[in-house]
Amino acid sequence: MINSQLQRQLARMEELIHELNQTPESPISRQARELVQTLLEFHSAGFEEALELIHGSPNGGQALIDRLAEDPLISNLLVLYNMRPLDLEAHVRNALEKVKPRLGLHGGDVDLVEVLPDGWLGSNSRINQALR
DSSP: OOOHHHHHHHHHHHHHHHHHHHSOOOHHHHHHHHHHHHHHHHHHHHHHHHHHHHHTOTTTHHHHHHHHHHSHHHHHHHHHTTOOSSOHHHHHHHHHHHHHHHHHHTTOOEEEEEEOTTSOEEEEEHHHHHHO
């Protein structure tokens, strides 16, 4: 689970980006947006290179990438940079496995039925059935 400090940092970043996007157009606001975009592109290139090096490693690189993807901080960074080591279906299945115990405490359950080509998810859930 993501710790509270990280949650605060993520929320603050979202606030700052929102405020920057609401700022009237000026040379400074354009430079600030360009700076943020340039930093994101720089970090993204670095992460991509690191993942490629790890993946190409003869010492179980994909297993390490899978472990990194399970870490809440690293997982959020990878999503921020639009790099998901797991495909959408695997990512959703992992998330569902994490919530199943809580749902079970309340008599609920959920299973992924399909991931449609447009990214929509179909699920078989006693919760959904109960809400109908």
